[in-house]
Amino acid sequence: MSTPDPALREQVSRIYQDHHRWLQGWLRPRVACRHLAADLMQDVFVRVLSAPDASDRLGAVREPRGYLATIARRLMIDYFRRARLERAWLQALAEQPEAVEISEQERLILLQTLCELDAMLAGLGPRIRRAFLLSQLDGMTYRLIGEELGVSEVTVTRYIAKAFHHCTLYSLQADT
Template sequence: MNAPLSPPPTESLEKLYQNNFSWLQNWLRERLNCSHQAADLAQDTFVRLLTAPDFEGKVESIREPRSYLVTVAKRVMIDHFRRRTIEQSYLQALMQQPEQEGISSEQSMILLETLYRIDAMLDGLGAKVKKAFLMSQLKGMTYREIADEMGMSESSVKKYMAKATQHCLLFSLYEQLDA
């Protein structure tokens, strides 16, 4: 009969970094085709671990450190690309504005941060719920107009709006509790 596998030796966050940073950076470089971006995102991955609540206490329980790091790195990449998409959309919208309506760099940064927060707030909503909510809030469309546009009943739109509103309120509540 085979003896049960013993758990791997525990690693501190420092050991996790020392043993895996270069490997993670190479893994990211293969996917991004950019060594600078790979280095930034590898660093961001470890920053995310450092800032996670009580991560230092959990590091010992990680059985497959590289698999765990890949999972975290994928989330960091998704957040990075989401932020970049928001920034590009924002800059395109700015370029379409007449010059006299230009805004200061401080106002621009405030607007970008607001867009990031809105994106984070809407994250987790289904695509249809998110679309209905944005059509209502950004385009000022009525529930009937949204229903017609999306090919659904007005009662479905009302349910979507209730779900989106509840989601946003809970997000705001959690954000206030974290502050």
């Protein structure tokens, strides 16, 4: 941020002196933390100083409190949106299972199983395979699968029945 001209610094200084206590008092109950209120209040004045044509904007302001409150409200929304996103991310991380070391033998068994599943599912048509995976892996209802695929619920029922029939035949052939 470049150094503002002396006239702008004087305008902002006057608004700050006249309204910073009011703004902090306005923010405090909305964010429930005096430190956050102080940070947001400072961010408001940084925003005022760094705005394009800041001097002209301040000159056009008739209600400084309304102007400051609008900026503060937008900063609060941004802050709470980021905080909600951060909490969701941390929750998703906390719900992840811990990494488990598996032996080379277990890794080989898993890889073979995945290859067998892939081969089994490759024998299904793409729409049947998608319906089967949505049902078995995502736990979707037949109605939702039908909406997803653009087919009726009856068609989804037929797809799933064909998939189970195919899996059963594949399993029986693999056992022999």
